[in-house]
Amino acid sequence: MAASSDSPAVDLAAAMITTPASLQDWLVILPLIVPLTAGAILVMIRHSTHWHRPVAGLALAALFLLDLLLLRRVLTEGPVVMMMGSWLPPFGIAFTADLLGTTLATVSAFVALVATATAPPSINTAERRYGFYPFLMLLMTGVTGAFLTGDLFNLYVWFEVLLISSFGLLVLGSEKSQIDGTVKYGLLNLVATTLFLVATGLLYGALGTLNMADIAIKARAAGPDVPLGALAALFMLAFATKAAAFPVNFWLPASYHTPTATVSALFAGLLTKVGVYALLKTLVLLLGPSSAYLGTLLAFVAGATMLAGALGALASSDFRRMLGWLVVSGIGNMLVGAALVTGGALTGSIFYAVHSMLVMSALYLASGVVEARAATADLRKLGGFYAASPLFSLVVLALLFAVAGLPPFSGFWPKAILVDAAFAAGAPWLGAAVLVSGFLITLAVGRAWLYIFWRGGPEGTPDGTVALAGVRSFESNAQAVALIGPVVVLAVAVAVIGLLPAGLGAIAEGAASGLLDPAGFTARVLGVTP
Template sequence: MAGKSETLQDLSTVYVMQPVAAADWLIIAPVVWCILVGAILLMLRKRTDIQPVIAIPALGVLVLMTLGLLAHVFENGTLTMTMGRWLPPFGISFTVDLLGAFFAATSALVALGAGIYGRSDVDDTGRRYGFYPFLMLIMAGILGAFLTGDIFNLYVWFEVLLISSFGLLVLGSERKQLDGAVKYAFLNLIATTLFLVATGYLYGLFGTLNMADIAVKASELRGTAPLMTLVTLYLLAFAMKAAAFPVNFWLPASYHTPRLVVSALFAGLLTKVGIYALLRILGMLFPVEREELSFLIAIAAALTMLLGVIGALAQNDIRRSLGFLVISGIGVMMAGLALGSPAGLSGAIFYAAHSMVVMTALYFAAGIGARLGGSFELTSAGGLYVKNAFIAAMTLMLFFSVAGLPLFSGFWPKIMLVKASLDIGAWWLAGSILVTGFLTTITVGRIWVLAYWRPAADVDPDAGPMTPLPMGTTIALAGLVAISVAVGVWPEPVMALAQDAALGLLDPSAYVLSVFPAEVTQ
């Protein structure tokens, strides 16, 4: 079923009897495309030479699909497609609003950058072990999570991306990778178990797993069902997946161990799926319970921000420092969730999209810096500005962006969140955001001074010219930096998208009417 219906009794009006419009297939096309290309790449796993030749154009097509879906949703509103002949809430529905479409398009752009960067970062052994098939399958899980309208289906797509992430994490089978994978898997499996327990509990209370149906029934059950217990379980599960305090210790223990492109992909996308789930379930389905938990969420957000950036400041390894900056950014997003206002939620959405791009690019820059300097250790690095001024300049732009300095993409969502905090008198939360930005500036400034500006200690004057960087790594980095700069200079389109997406969470009537056209939402 795709499109609108007028009555739930007349099947001729419930089902789409004429051919579905081509644009409506974009609702499910990104997920199907990722699975199909992943299967083809898996069959060709021994042909390591042609895997990037297939995967990179396929990721380019994925970007076009998701951008087309975003434009379609922006023009026509929330869209729903229900599988098979089971009507909602029994059939599995894909329901796409601006939030899901916006995150899907941003994640596809990041995946394209990872595919290009991975061409030189992953050797033949890594390709044979499945880098590109796993990349396509993890994108299927991520996009499925952003586009589904069913909570159990959300769990399923989490499992798809989790299994794929295990494969990417141990790519190469080095000792440190296996150690990081054990820590990553153990904590994520606990979070997944909590997610499944909460979902079973939800089904027992509501008798449905369709998000639109839950949004309608929540107000009816609020006085009789223990919804606060349910929402607390979801908060704990997704906070663990998003790496929020105090359940964030798995991330810095694992994100520095895999190949650089895998770390970049994880930093950009995986934790944001947890944030998306928090926004969807707490922000749209259970806003009253979110309001009651808002102070607790705000405390966790402030501690995540501050402890994350302090951890980053204490590191000598650039990759470990970036892992703590990922955690700090999660705290900024959770601050928007705690506020729960249109400005707060739109700031969180904007910051999540910014973080997808910038954190991925920062890992790319760290990998290129290690190629040039021979080490990720600040005590060993030096002179990177002299070795490649263009890479150093792009890295500096990313440092400005992650610190929230003007005029880069990280500046605007932080301004939105600070203003939203002050509007309700939460000066301490606004102060936490500003202090975090200040400490982040010190952290990235320290990396810049020690690794890029300080002269290298062991320069050999008789050494020949350096081996040129692979073109793919420079292109991937430059593309993501260009997005950050463009959004910083011209933030209005992204800001408007984030604001409309936030309003869709606060007023889910369009979401409900897309699934149940005959329902009247009060």
């Protein structure tokens, strides 16, 4: 039956946004469109691998520029929101750029742009043919989407995207060690993803929404019959596994050393930070008071993760395996904010996350230089690098000082903030864990530097001599620049943050305030306050 001409008009304004989005609002999703489009183009030209690097490089440069512009807008105006399909929130899919997510997305793009400059000498033709650059673009799409989404289910979707791409990057080369590492990496992460999906479904059943801002309001208004505490524990287990926190951390040092140095650098800089970000966002911003009872458990997990990583690094005889344990120890520092839920602790955790993204990526790239010149990462078979490359040796020493938290490099400031926050919150033992783990890491990295760079040669080299036979020269100046250049660029960033910490400290403090007080976030998304 045809509708009568006098049928009442439908008021779309009650459910949909009727005004067109401004051009600057598209800035929220352009960081997703660029790598996704570049990845599709790379698949279409998969037989012309000589075009892959310039296309990917251009896309990463555009991604970094867009993230910088978005960060500038967030710093000026606060959270920026764009609703897909023009649905009014909380309906439809929301993309929400807040200070925490935008900062991490910007640093991720910078790390990826710098790290992939090493790809020509470290990624061979076969790996390019099998899709290194398309997988890289898909990885950046997933990482960026996770940092910018305002919908909990879409956070799960972006986790799936980055996991699929990381599986592909990890197994490229098809070597036995890579396949073994992929199995270990994949099994634990798939379990964590399943837990995340289950928790998301249960939360939707309890609150009837997946919009993050709406969850933040409804969770604080929910009665005691809603099992938000149990759901918070489930989210904590899922994200702690993805972040490689104790005791579910063993997959990381068993897998991160197996791919090429470029892939290891990307993984160390980006993937675990997405897990930490999701944990902070869910337990602090969304569930808030419902997860407060987990504070003591999280504090124990944070301290145990720091010490387990430091002891693992101290026991390692392989440079790249040692770096994996250093990543684990750093995760413990980032979990202090979620455990104490104070402004100082969250500021220190966010500051440390940015520092870790830069310094761990740089160290993995440096390990690639060592392996390219010595064909091994075994500390017992290394030596003589200082005599061969004094400048490179000093750059690596600065990075190792930074990861140990020694002044004046970037790792000192977040550790100082975390120790102060732990003592102020009545948890001096947690502050002591930060200090003890830092001391043990200093021993571990000092030992590694002495073995690789300072001593004359591998074990068995007579004292007072320098054995450079195992340290091969670069094939060309171009190869030297491609391998060492990215390490130097990231080391400069680490030094600048250490010498001028106020800027990053202010951003971290603002991001921490946004987590503790969701009023600005919910007001921007929904137009109401909790």
